[in-house]
Amino acid sequence: MSEDKAVTTPAKSDGATLTKDAAAGETLLKVTGLQKHFPIKKGLLQRQVGAVHAVDGLDFEVRAGETLGVVGESGCGKSTMGRLITRLLEPTGGKVEFEGRDITHLGVSGMRPLRRDVQMIFQDPYSSLNPRHTIGTIIGAPFKLQGVEPEGGVKKEVQRLLSVVGLNPEHYNRYPHEFSGGQRQRIGIARALALNPKLVVADEPVSALDVSIQAQVVNLLDDLQQELGLTYVIIAHDLSVVRHVSDRIAVMYLGKIVELADRESLYKAPMHPYTKALMSAVPIPDPRRKNEKSERILLKGDVPSPISPPSGCRFHTRCWKATEICKTTEPKLTELKPGQQVACHHPENFEDQAPQDTVLLTMAKEAAELVADEVLAESAETSAAVAAEVAETSEAPAAEEAAETPATEESAETPVTEESAETPATEESAASAESPAAAEPETGEK
Amino acid sequence: MTELSKSGAAVGEPTSTSPAPTSFLEVRDLKVHFPTDDGLVKSVDGLSFTLEKGKTLGIVGESGSGKSVTSLGIMGLHTAGQYGKRKAQISGEIWLDGTELLSADPDEVRKLRGREMSMIFQDPLSALHPYYTIGQQIVEAYRIHHNVDKKTAKKRAVEMLDRVGIPQPDKRVDNYPHEFSGGMRQRAMIAMSLVNNPELLIADEPTTALDVTVQAQILDLIRDLQKEFGSAVIIITHDLGVVAELADDILVMYGGRCVERGPADKVFYEPRHPYTWGLLGSMPRLDREQQERLIPVKGSPPSLINVPSGCAFNPRCPYADVPKDNVTRTVRPELTEVGSQHWAACHMTQEQRERIWTEEIAPKL
Numbered sequence: 001m002s003e004d005k006a007v008t009t010p011a012k013s014d015g016a017t018l019t020k021d022a023a024a025g026e027t028l029l030k031v032t033g034l035q036k037h038f039p040i041k042k043g044l045l046q047r048q049v050g051a052v053h054a055v056d057g058l059d060f061e062v063r064a065g066e067t068l069g070v071v072g073e074s075g076c077g078k079s080t081m082g083r084l085i086t087r088l089l090e091p092t093g094g095k096v097e098f099e100g101r102d103i104t105h106l107g108v109s110g111m112r113p114l115r116r117d118v119q120m121i122f123q124d125p126y127s128s129l130n131p132r133h134t135i136g137t138i139i140g141a142p143f144k145l146q147g148v149e150p151e152g153g154v155k156k157e158v159q160r161l162l163s164v165v166g167l168n169p170e171h172y173n174r175y176p177h178e179f180s181g182g183q184r185q186r187i188g189i190a191r192a193l194a195l196n197p198k199l200v201v202a203d204e205p206v207s208a209l210d211v212s213i214q215a216q217v218v219n220l221l222d223d224l225q226q227e228l229g230l231t232y233v234i235i236a237h238d239l240s241v242v243r244h245v246s247d248r249i250a251v252m253y254l255g256k257i258v259e260l261a262d263r264e265s266l267y268k269a270p271m272h273p274y275t276k277a278l279m280s281a282v283p284i285p286d287p288r289r290k291n292e293k294s295e296r297i298l299l300k301g302d303v304p305s306p307i308s309p310p311s312g313c314r315f316h317t318r319c320w321k322a323t324e325i326c327k328t329t330e331p332k333l334t335e336l337k338p339g340q341q342v343a344c345h346h347p348e349n350f351e352d353q354a355p356q357d358t359v360l361l362t363m364a365k366e367a368a369e370l371v372a373d374e375v376l377a378e379s380a381e382t383s384a385a386v387a388a389e390v391a392e393t394s395e396a397p398a399a400e401e402a403a404e405t406p407a408t409e410e411s412a413e414t415p416v417t418e419e420s421a422e423t424p425a426t427e428e429s430a431a432s433a434e435s436p437a438a439a440e441p442e443t444g445e446k
Numbered sequence: 447m448t449e450l451s452k453s454g455a456a457v458g459e460p461t462s463t464s465p466a467p468t469s470f471l472e473v474r475d476l477k478v479h480f481p482t483d484d485g486l487v488k489s490v491d492g493l494s495f496t497l498e499k500g501k502t503l504g505i506v507g508e509s510g511s512g513k514s515v516t517s518l519g520i521m522g523l524h525t526a527g528q529y530g531k532r533k534a535q536i537s538g539e540i541w542l543d544g545t546e547l548l549s550a551d552p553d554e555v556r557k558l559r560g561r562e563m564s565m566i567f568q569d570p571l572s573a574l575h576p577y578y579t580i581g582q583q584i585v586e587a588y589r590i591h592h593n594v595d596k597k598t599a600k601k602r603a604v605e606m607l608d609r610v611g612i613p614q615p616d617k618r619v620d621n622y623p624h625e626f627s628g629g630m631r632q633r634a635m636i637a638m639s640l641v642n643n644p645e646l647l648i649a650d651e652p653t654t655a656l657d658v659t660v661q662a663q664i665l666d667l668i669r670d671l672q673k674e675f676g677s678a679v680i681i682i683t684h685d686l687g688v689v690a691e692l693a694d695d696i697l698v699m700y701g702g703r704c705v706e707r708g709p710a711d712k713v714f715y716e717p718r719h720p721y722t723w724g725l726l727g728s729m730p731r732l733d734r735e736q737q738e739r740l741i742p743v744k745g746s747p748p749s750l751i752n753v754p755s756g757c758a759f760n761p762r763c764p765y766a767d768v769p770k771d772n773v774t775r776t777v778r779p780e781l782t783e784v785g786s787q788h789w790a791a792c793h794m795t796q797e798q799r800e801r802i803w804t805e806e807i808a809p810k811l
Binding site: 016073074180182183210211212213214215216218219222236238239240241243244263267277278279280281282283284285286287289296298299301302303 | 508509613627628629657658659660661662663665666682684685686687688689690691693710711712713715724725726727728729730731732733736737739741742743744746749
């Protein structure tokens with residue numbers, strides 16, 4: 001078997017990817033329009049009757065040396081995303097590029113040389129280790145599969161890896177059941193690091209662990225990144241863990257990224273209402289804040305089914321700011337502030353993207369009942385302040401945006417009008433930028 | 447609460463002849479041991495606490511610290527099963543509203559279970575029976591304790607589903623558990639456990655299996671319902687955030703014992719046990735500025751068969767050598783009062799701990 005692999009490994013010469021190291025900050029992984037639909041089959045003939053839109057159009061980049069955190073509720077497609085970029089699943093559409101090379105539809109043998117560079121850490125340290133193998137065999141498996149003979153032999157290298165992740169190298173011959181959860185997770189990490197990968201995708205690496213152990217593993221991942229210059233994509237549902245480990249964070253909802261931003265901007269001033277709701281829902285370990293219930297945004301009901309996701313903005317069925325445009329037009333993920341991409345018509349902490357559309361949907365009115373008045377008032381205030389600021393300081397970009405948004409709505413209009421509108425609109429834009437400010441306090445009071 | 451919980455502070459003293467307590471729930475020196483092939487697993491080893499009506503006690507600890515075993519012990523569910531030869535060995539006293547549960551007649555306890563005290567389990571999918579509709583299960587829970595016909599009971603079930611926020615309760619009552627989403631199942635579980643207006647509600651990791659937005663809904667619901675029904679609530683969790691949201695008092699468990707107990711505010715702001723410090727340090731927090739590094743507790747939780755001698759936390763404790771004469775490794779520390787209503791089990795002196803907390807730990811959090 002190992003001979004078999006030895007034949008395929010020369011493929012490394014064809015991939016210049018394997019020899020060239022991406023400098024820190026360069027794009028390591030690029031994903032465009034990534035989709036994964038799982039077919040639903042029914043009946044005797046197993047005809048396809050529908051599809052689960054698990055991942056439905058993702059665009060993002062992972063830069064060398066950074067940590068991209070991915071958060072979202074269960075069923076938002078974050079794990080599927082992780083398996084798509086490591087190519088454990090075949091994408092339905094879109095493109096995945098690793099170091100500039102298209103790997104979207106590479107076959108098993110085509111992917112094999114790349115497996116060295118892209119590794120995965122799995123959520124459950126109990127089911128991701130083969131109980132019949134010693135940990136020496138488990139951690140040594142990548143060397144065998146790739147036909148690599150490390151300096152000083154496999155055993156020595158495995159023992160070095162064990163000490164790197166903080167385990168006793170003498171435990172080489174033990175079986176997984178002899179280890180605790182945290183130790184098993186370290187074994188999983190050692191296995192992922194064996195071939196010195198460039199990108200490590202960690203799917204909920206700490207969620208199965210106790211709090212005190214969780215901190216050990218988080219610190220370990222942190223140390224390894226600094227020592228080995230690793231790039232991480234960390235998928236997790238725990239927002240405080242994600243904040244701790246990530247440089248940039250993508251928030252997913254029903255198969256789409258709704259916000260992608262630097263850590264600081266995202267946690268200080270989230271722009272997508274869903275991000276805001278998600279963060280406000282995290283219980284704060286501070287009993288003195290127990291009675292400040294007003295800050296919390298409760299979302300109505302459950303996440304809709306990914307089999308038939310809502311039209312327009314997928315969050316409109318639970319959003320307290322949803323208007324007609326949210327139901328009809330899907331908002332694009334656009335960079336509204338440097339380093340902060342948002343897909344929303346009515347973002348928080350920013351100028352309204354569809355100011356002409358002020359009538360709330362009935363659903364939104366119901367949802368708003370769950371949101372404290374203080375939150376609504378505050379968000380109206382900040383939006384107004386930002387809008388005023390934008391109108392004052394940068395009239396030109398504001399004009400562009402103001403002109404662009406109606407154009408997307410009235411799709412009949414050609415880009416020509418958009419261009420012609422650009423210059424005269426400068427003064428009007430200031431007015432239109434103010435209008436959401438005037439309109440929002442009204443909606444807020446409802 | 448004041449004088450009552452002081453009686454609870456007398457941990458470890460022989461309590462067999464003590465009189466019935468006046469507080470609503472009092473657990474005295476509870477021990478739950480399981481004989482296994484490898485030895486005796488001391489899941490709970492001498493736990494005492496009190497709880498008043500309308501109050502919430504949060505029990506926190508890592509997996510295997512004995513949190514869930516305590517709750518099952520109070521509910522009398524360890525002795526209920528007749529399967530297997532081996533039974534849990536339970537000793538101590540559990541007083542619920544003037545009745546001692548461990549020595550009481552099983553039929554007597556059965557009458558209380560579900561009516562006086564009830565439980566919300568962690569995983570609603572495995573706690574609900576897949577063959578019966580949600581309605582049938584709630585009706586059964588109600589009719590066991592109330593002599594009413596099915597129609598009245600069903601009306602009550604619909605009423606409860608409505609109360610816990612399930613939309614269209616008159617239709618959903620006839621659904622099966624698999625037709626509910628995770629959050630709705632947990633709501634249905636809560637409806638079932640509250641159908642008899644119990645005075646003691648034990649919630650064992652009620653939100654661990656749920657998403658954070660749904661968790662917020664459920665915590666809100668538990669808080670509102672407690673206000674409405676005035677029950678005593680025990681919430682068991684590993685999430686300090688959840689405890690901070692709900693609990694009036696907090697009990698920190700480690701290796702089957704209580705290491706610290708006190709009002710929530712004290713335990714969070716003036717913790718007096720190194721393990722509590724460890725828990726607070728290992729948790730990334732959204733409400734603070736970004737920490738550079740988390741401060742984990744080294745090592746792993748102890749085996750409950752071979753609990754370390756002396757203080758169970760000593761192999762993991764960075765301050766194990768502070769007290770003299772190796773006492774942490776030989777003598778089991780007892781809970782001592784460190785403040786009003788606040789106890790901790792540690793060999794370090796009060797001053798040492800105060801100094802370490804204020805100078806070394808708190809600034810890093």
